[in-house]
Amino acid sequence: xxxxxxxxxxxxxxxxxxxxxxxxxxxxxxxxxxxxxxxxxxxxxxxxxxxxxxxxxxxxxxxxxxxxxxxxxxxxxxxxxxxxxxxxxxxxxxxxxxxxxxxxxxxxxxxxxxxxxxxxxxxxxxxxxxxxxxxxxxxxxxxxxxxxxxxxxxxxxxxxxxxxxxxxxxxxxxxxxxxxxxxxxxxxxxxxxxxxxxxxxxxxxxxxxxxxxxxxxxxxxxxxxxxxxxxxxxxxxxxxxxxxxxxxxxxxxxxxxxxxxxxxxxxxxxxxxxxxxxxxxxxxxxxxxxxxxxxxxxxxxxxxxxxxxxxxxxxxxxxxxxxxxxxxxxxxxxxxxxxxxxxxxxxxxxxxxxxxxxxxxxxxxxxxxxxxxxxxxxxxxxxxxxxxxxxxxxxxxxxxxxxxxxxxxxxxxxxxxxxxxxxxxxxxxxxxxxxxxxxxxxxxxxxxxxxxxxxxxxxxxxxxxxxxxxxxxxxxxxxxxxxxxxxxxxxxxxxxxxxxxxxxxxxxxxxxxxxxxxxxxxxxxxxxxxxxxxxxxxxxxxxxxxxxxxxxxxxxxxxxxxxxxxxxxxxxxxxxxxxxxxxxxxxxxxxxxxxxxxxxxxxxxxxxxxxxxxxxxxxxxxxxxxxxxxxxxxxxxxxxxxxxxxxxxxxxxxxxxxxxxxxxxxxxxxxxxxxxxxxxxxxxxxxxxxxxxxxxxxxxxxxxxxxxxxxxxxxxxxxxxxxxxxxxxxxxxxxxxxxxxxx
Ligand code: GLA
Numbered sequence: 061x062x063x064x065x066x067x068x069x070x071x072x073x074x075x076x077x078x079x080x081x082x083x084x085x086x087x088x089x090x091x092x093x094x095x096x097x098x099x100x101x102x103x104x105x106x107x108x109x110x111x112x113x114x115x116x117x118x119x120x121x122x123x124x125x126x127x128x129x130x131x132x133x134x135x136x137x138x139x140x141x142x143x144x145x146x147x148x149x150x151x152x153x154x155x156x157x158x159x160x161x162x163x164x165x166x167x168x169x170x171x172x173x174x175x176x177x178x179x180x181x182x183x184x185x186x187x188x189x190x191x192x193x194x195x196x197x198x199x200x201x202x203x204x205x206x207x208x209x210x211x212x213x214x215x216x217x218x219x220x221x222x223x224x225x226x227x228x229x230x231x232x233x234x235x236x237x238x239x240x241x242x243x244x245x246x247x248x249x250x251x252x253x254x255x256x257x258x259x260x261x262x263x264x265x266x267x268x269x270x271x272x273x274x275x276x277x278x279x280x281x282x283x284x285x286x287x288x289x290x291x292x293x294x295x296x297x298x299x300x301x302x303x304x305x306x307x308x309x310x311x312x313x314x315x316x317x318x319x320x321x322x323x324x325x326x327x328x329x330x331x332x333x334x335x336x337x338x339x340x341x342x343x344x345x346x347x348x349x350x351x352x353x354x355x356x357x358x359x360x361x362x363x364x365x366x367x368x369x370x371x372x373x374x375x376x377x378x379x380x381x382x383x384x385x386x387x388x389x390x391x392x393x394x395x396x397x398x399x400x401x402x403x404x405x406x407x408x409x410x411x412x413x414x415x416x417x418x419x420x421x422x423x424x425x426x427x428x429x430x431x432x433x434x435x436x437x438x439x440x441x442x443x444x445x446x447x448x449x450x451x452x453x454x455x456x457x458x459x460x461x462x463x464x465x466x467x468x469x470x471x472x473x474x475x476x477x478x479x480x481x482x483x484x485x486x487x488x489x490x491x492x493x494x495x496x497x498x499x500x501x502x503x504x505x506x507x508x509x510x511x512x513x514x515x516x517x518x519x520x521x522x523x524x525x526x527x528x529x530x531x532x533x534x535x536x537x538x539x540x541x542x543x544x545x546x547x548x549x550x551x552x553x554x555x556x557x558x559x560x561x562x563x564x565x566x567x568x569x570x571x572x573x574x575x576x577x578x579x580x581x582x583x584x585x586x587x588x589x590x591x592x593x594x595x596x597x598x599x600x601x602x603x604x605x606x607x608x609x610x611x612x613x614x615x616x617x618x619x620x621x622x623x624x625x626x627x628x629x630x631x632x633x634x635x636x637x638x639x640x641x642x643x644x645x646x647x648x649x650x651x652x653x654x655x656x657x658x659x660x661x662x663x664x665x666x667x668x669x670x671x672x673x674x675x676x677x678x679x680x681x682x683x684x685x686x687x688x689x690x691x692x693x694x695x696x697x698x699x700x701x702x703x704x705x706x707x708x709x710x711x712x713x714x715x716x717x718x719x720x721x722x723x724x725x726x727x728x729x730x731x732x733x734x735x736x737x738x739x740x741x742x743x744x745x746x747x748x749x750x751x752x753x754x755x756x757x758x759x760x761x762x763x764x765x766x767x768x769x770x771x772x773x774x775x776x777x778x779x780x781x782x783x784x785x786x787x788x789x790x791x792x793x794x795x796x797x798x799x800x801x802x803x
Contacts, residue, residue, distance in 0.1 A: 081112045082158060082169050084189035084196065089340045090115075091187060091196050093126055093171065095155045101126040101171050101185065103221050106196070107284070108342045124221040124308045127173060127185050127200065129153050130214070137251075137301050139200075139216035139313050143322075144178050145208035152176040153183065165359065166190045166197075180206030180327075193355040194347075199335040200315075207327040215323065216297075217315035218336035222286065225309035228273035229300065230345070232606050233266055237594040237627055239575040240267065240606030242689045244278060247302045247310065254298040255317050259528030259545055260457065260491055261576040268296035268579055269610040271345050272310075280346045280684055281729070287341075287348040289610055290314050291360070292334035293581040294549030295321065320531070322542040331546070337580065345609070346729070350681050353612040357679070361583040361615055362560075363567075368588060368614055368645040368678060369449060370667055371401035371519070376595055376621050376649040380407035380416050382431050386651075387439050393652035395446035397660065398667040402443050403451035403521060408432060412464050418525075419486035422458045423465025425506050440516055451519030451567070456506040457552070458526060460488045465502075472499050474544075476532040484526030491526055494551035495544065496535035503555050511563055522586070524572040556585040569617060575603070578611060588615045588645055595621030595649070596628040597640040598715050598792060601688050601696050604643055613700070614678035618642075619649035620663075632792045634659045635745045636713065638666040639794040642677065643698070643711060646670045662745070669743040673798055676700050676709045683729035686712075694718060695773075701730040705760075706801035708737070714773045717790030721774040727767035731760035735801040742796040751795055757802060770795060 079096040081104065092105040092112055103126040105115050115121050125133075129140040131150030143149045153173035161168045168188040175181040182203040189196045198218035204210050227247040231254055232240045258264040269289040277283050290296045295317035302310055314336045325331055337355065341347035357364035372394040378386050382404065391402045407428075410421030414428040427435050436452065443450040459466050459473060461483075466473070473490040475481035483489055492499045511517055533544050540547075570582050571590035578589055589611070592603045600618065607616055618641040624631050634655070641647065646667070655663060670677075680700030688696040697712040712726060731737065738757050741750040751772045758768075773793055 083112055084167055084169055084187055085109055086189045086191065086194045086196065088194050088342075089189075089196070091189060092121070093169070093187065095158055095171055097156070098154050100153070101155050101173060103219065106220060106222075106286070106338070107340055120223060122221050122223055122308055124311070126171070127153060127183065127219055129175075136305055136307060137299060137311055137313065138214065139219045139315075140183065141212075141214035141318075142175075142181055143211040143213055144181070145206065145210055148177065149213070150177065151181065156182070165192050178206075180204060181210065190355065190359070193358065194339050194341070194351040195355040196338050197335045198338065199333055201330055201332045202325060203330045204325045204327055209324050209326045212323040212325055212331065214318045215316065215331065215333050216313045217290065217333040218288075218313065218338075220286070220288070220312040220338065221306075221308040222272070222274065222310040222312060223308060224274040224284075225302065226274075226276040227300075227302065227310050228276060228278040230271040230273075230278055230609070231266065232269060232609070234603070234606070235265060236573040236576060237592060238599070239263075239592050239594075239603050240578070241602065242606045242609065244689075246276075247272070247300055249302050251303065252300045255319065256296045257317065257319065258576075259295050259531065259548065260524055261527040261572040262293060262295070263578040264527055264572070264576040267610070268292065268298070268314075270298060271348060271609065272312075273345070279344045280687075281344045283344050285341045285345050285348045286338060287345070287352060287610070288312070288314060288336055288338045289352065289580050290334060290336050291580040292316060292549065293552055293577075293579060295319070295545050316546060320542060321545045323546055324540055324543055334581065346684060349609055349684075352610055353682060356580065356583060356612050357614065360580055361587070361612070362585060363587045364583075364612075364614070365679060366587075367674065369400040369567075370398075370670060371403050371451065371647040372399050372652065373403045373405050373521070373619060373647060373649045375405035375453075376619075377651040378407075382407040382428075384432055384434060384438070387432075388442060389653060390651065391439065391442050391446060391448065394648065395448055397648075397652060397663050398671075399448060399648070401449040401451055401519060402439075403453070403519060404436065404439065405453040405521065406455075406523070408436065408452065410463070413460075413462055417486065419488045420460050421463050422455055422460040422489060423463040425454060425456070425510065436514065440514060444516070449518035450516065451521060452510070452517055453521040453523060454506060454510070455523040455525060456503045457492055457494065457524055459490055459492055460486065461490060462488065466490075471534050472496060472502070473530075474528065474533060475530040477534060482529040484529065489526050490530070491528055493533050493535050494555065495533050495547045500551055500555050504558050507559050508562065511566060517566065519567040519569065521569045521571055521590070524577060560585055575607060578607060583615070588617050591616045591618055591644065594625075594627055596625035596630050597621070597632045597637040598630065599625075599628055600640050601713060601715070604640070605684075605688055605696065605698075608644075608682060613644045613682065616644040617647060618644035619647040622650040622654065634662050635666070635743070636792040636794045638663070638743065639711060639713065639796055642666070642670050642673075642796065645678065662743070665747060666743045673709045673742055673796070676702050676707050680707075680709070681730055685726055685729060688715070694721070695724060697726045699728060699730065705730070705732040705735065706803070708799040709742070710797040710799060711794070712770060712773055713792075713794040715791060717793070722769070724774050725767040725769055727765070728763040731764055731799070732801065733759070733761035733764060735760045737763065737799040738802055740798045740800070742798050753797065
């Protein structure tokens with residue numbers, strides 16, 4: 061049992077008019093605040109684990125308003141701007157009381173602050189620290205204890221002062237089929253914002269995550285780094301201040317994007333601003349990533365430590381062309397390759413309007429008789445009789461005009477009643493208005509009906525292919541329209557909670573035109589997320605690598621597409637495609653029957669091998685060795701190491717061949733220096749001809765200090781192509797090695 065211990069601290073010290081330090085620590089980090097009753101709350105320190113006395117003696121104690129409000133020092137950044145019922149918008153927060161709650165894995169300090177002029181306004185700023193991961197969480201709750209409504213105009217979750225004037229920022233930017241590009245730059249002087257405004261497809265352009273190198277560099281294995289991510293399924297807003305007006309060298313604030321989001325809070329009501337997760341590392345960004353992954357798998361991601369299945373998804377193979385024959389063939393053919401699940405993607409539904417393309421039918425979640433005259437029961441049974449599980453695609457928050465649902469409920473969509481809406485995909489798609497409780501029931505029912513009719517559906521792909529245009533609710537009264545962005549997000553969370561209460565075990569993948577919803581907020585409800593629709597495996601290396609800065613491999617779905625990517629027109633051999641997808645949760649997305657015999661034989665071996673190395677890939681610690689974003693960029697290498705450090709899986713990719721690459725040395729990381737490891741090539745291209753390093757035994761120390769040169773990756777390829785026609789010249793070569801400690 062998780063026995064909670066709440067202590068109302070404060071008190072003896074209060075009254076003596078001496079500010080008291082409040083310290084929370086994780087295994088390797090410490091956060092310090094100081095509070096005095098009736099005075100401002102101060103943020104003092106976030107960094108390597110330390111005693112307050114050392115921090116003070118070393119001159120590293122900051123003294124910055126921990127939750128600055130508009131109204132006092134109005135030239136400085138503020139986290140809070142509240143318009144009172146009488147129109148006054150100045151606030152002065154002072155400490156009322158402090159609480160400490162010790163839970164199983166985390167301790168939380170809550171500072172209750174009230175406004176001097178309008179005591180009806182109270183905020184509770186929470187700081188939590190984990191004892192099993194180097195992660196802290198910060199968020200703020202707003203209470204309107206008066207009778208009349210107030211309007212929250214800015215209500216940031218977290219404020220983090222940073223004692224450095226030389227920060228390097230890394231963020232992720234991109235778009236569909238080109239998600240999660242790493243962008244690194246010195247934090248510019250002035251104010252720099254990362255804001256998302258796409259609401260429903262929240263990570264479409266920017267991810268609500270960042271890393272900051274604090275001493276002028278952002279390196280993998282050294283230097284102080286802070287990483288942060290916001291747990292919120294809606295619009296987010298990060299502010300970085302590198303300006304004297306911040307009165308510390310760098311100031312960070314993060315939370316809900318206040319743009320067009322003035323939030324009316326009725327008397328007696330509260331709003332909990334979402335949590336921000338931070339990690340601090342003294343040893344570079346590699347550690348920061350591993351801390352976030354560890355925390356995500358243990359504490360945030362649904363079934364974060366459970367094994368994920370290898371699946372075939374029908375989308376890239378047949379698109380909307382769903383038929384019983386095509387589904388039956390794919391199921392059988394994938395089972396023959398060793399697959400574990402078959403997923404029917406878009407195109408299976410719609411009665412009056414069968415779904416033949418992206419222009420109709422969303423909302424009509426009945427099987428299209430013209431496409432599957434016998435329904436999906438035979439497909440589920442076929443999957444089972446082939447030893448596989450079954451999954452299906454839905455996009456339940458959406459509707460097309462035309463659809464039967466839209467004909468019945470035109471008032472259920474987000475749009476302004478007085479002008480034509482902006483349509484999404486197919487120029488007919490609209491978003492359902494989740495603030496309307498009837499719509500919440502509908503979305504719940506989409507899942508409930510499906511799982512009631514077919515309780516043996518194991519997996520759902522939950523898609524969302526539209527950013528929130530027409531942000532106007534036909535349900536909310538006009539005076540509450542600016543609550544929409546927040547209320548939509550809270551309503552979505554409510555529906556997801558209801559689904560999870562009834563269906564805790566069904567595996568649900570989150571997709572938004574690819575990785576357009578990658579955010580920690582979805583993790584408690586979705587076991588995995590679709591990383592990208594990009595089918596070019598080289599391009600996917602960049603996308604997956606970017607995503608893995610913040611998101612662990614077991615929640616990132618990665619599928620092997622066909623050799624030719626229609627998105628980039630590159631032709632890529634099957635081994636490289638499998639090796640890239642094996643970095644994460646492996647799947648396939650093609651018509652397996654179109655593989656030639658040599659490719660089929662290879663796919664079979666690669667799938668069988670993935671099953672062997674899967675525990676290390678899905679649960680191991682990630683070590684990045686050669687980045688596709690840095691240096692010459694022809695190479696990429698990374699590895700996973702299990703907790704005991706007696707198993708590791710190493711990946712190396714030669715994307716582009718240049719003559720005489722022979723000096724490419726890759727130094728490994730994360731191994732036990734005192735252990736000896738036997739090396740085995742996983743799924744070599746030709747089973748009987750593994751790489752020359754296969755079978756060798758090398759010490760962990762040597763592998764890490766001096767590294768390896770893999771001749772097969774640095775030399776040109778001279779043999780005849782064994783896997784049929786597909787060859788990208790000398791480009792796109794790769795290797796996976798399994799390392800096992802010899803005990
Ligand atoms: C989106 C998804 C794809 C696929 C299609 C189906 O584009 O990202 O993976 O599911 O929808 O229409």
